[in-house]
Amino acid sequence: MKRRNPANRALPQYVTRFVDRHGKERLRFRRHGYPSRYFTAALGTKAFKLEYDRYNSPDAIAQASEEAHQARLVPGSIGDLLRRYLAVPERLGPSEVTQTKIRQILERFAQGREDRPVAAVRFEHIDSIISRARIKTVDEKGRVFGGNEAAKKLRKELRRLFAFARKLGWISTNPVDDSEEVRVSPGERSTGFYTWTEQDIAAYRNRWPLGTKQRLAMELMLWTDQRKVDAIHLGRQHVKSGKFVIRQSKTGKLLRLPIAPQLAAAIDAMPPTDSMCFLVTEWGKPFSVKGFGGWFRDQCNAAGLPRCTAHGLRKATMRRMAELEMPNKTMKSVSGHSKDDEVARYTQAADQARLADDAIRRLAAWEAQMDKDDGSDRSAG
Template structure:
């Protein structure tokens, strides 16, 4: 009996064995270490059998087996269990892949070493201690700077949403983050973010990198589209529609139609002819990664003597320019793609206060001239 089974298995695909069940019916089974064990429903040699075999033997099946094994080890009602359920619907983390990845990293760092702890045992005191630790700036194993006031604020925000999900599941009656201490940042601690380019910075960069250079085109592309690096660096001729850019923002999913400013059009026209899909490519003719472009552009700024300037600072410079021209928030958001006014406010703090004040006083003087104040009649008193 054993020899017959072995002889029949010699003609089967790898990891497939044949046996008779308790009813005497021949069955085929897929068994491979690290993969789920599964039974075939289609007859041997058919197209349906081949499809089942490829599905059983796929990397996705192995990944699912690892996930299933991990889930089986999770303690019901634990932080690890809640994390798995929370991640099951990516939209809970944010509207785009970029945001989802960032939120996933925040929550995974929080859950590391706490996977087995019961959710119902987490108190506001625990949250306060975790947030306080997150406020301390340190360097992780990869040499990256982590922590700080902004990191603590983001962690508390995501933990509130995370434990609100546990409350919806009925695991807890009160969200412990609601009773925790809010992250307050004093004016001296508040970060101004990336340095905002000045008009002198822009002029100095243009003087160092003339039209016809990739460096100049990169700067004009960031400045005149006011988009994030992830969107600006992937723009190409295929995005031009009737003389305007059609841009689908990666972070927000918002579709923007932006006119191509003459300085940007001149920078594009001055470049050598190319069949590349992106205006900006590496020395090997490939599209830049976001991180790769950021590092490369910093080097070009350094070469121009602008050690504080970055690609993102150009996005802030465009916002500054619009703020100095006293454009309304709605107009500014139509270019940048921001949704909320408070998001715009972060980028307009670098607006030229002196110029705005001059404009305000000038308008007040003109108003007074056209509306003279009534003179007091001394004899009337």
């Protein structure tokens, strides 16, 4: 058994005392797997305890790894640029969810290119990278990467990244500005997630009656029109004065949404629980976003609806509002969208035939009334 130095007996664990070449007594933190550190504060002081806790924290390992990584970065390189850019998370978006997604996009771009100088990046390099991003690939976990939308998003974020490099004075022009835009032919355009029809909604309700978790999940998604990350974590603490008060995770927007009678009935039909969420797993824990998506996918399959997904219900609510000819401002007050083009993308599945029938009917009635008012018969000519 290794004996401890008697001079170190009064010291905290992993702390040693020694005399440096100038004859000054020093204290050092040494623990296997942790970076070695020298104390600046005197033993027994509050400042010493703060230093000790920091050096002995598991975070110290990650910090040391990050410091070593930064030390290896080549000044003026893509890796150096990305480190500076990510230092202010607000550059990536208003919410933690958005910031995480954009960080992953940029880190995938930088992987294998960390040492390349930013000043050497030209528009043709960006064109090549974007072109490869349009090709869909599947990894070993079954996750799909790439595609037209992914390529558009990558180009958008690279433009912002290299605009930052221009602000730093590393480049005089942004190479992304001169690169080709991602153009998609009509035949390549994706309609995204399948939008539930009224028949789909009826079929699901028929399979999963009130009082089931499956039914509550569907009604929550349908009547709040929110993203999964927000809808699945709703609970009674979010209800104030008969309305849901929701802070959207992606946008940070605060929404106050009335609770539809159909949703209230689905909530009231469930057994009482002390959980903070209306929806919980079979172990009584809140769902993760991915976990809920997979679970709900199984419930749709059980109802004979293989094309239906949780996100498709968000589109179904938008479709319903479009079919009722609600204005964009009204639809955005429910969904939380900011731009009209976002609303248009979600309402593509509105009942075109029914809306066209109604439009022609109203136009014909208007013309007939005009003819009646001026006593003429336009069809006779």
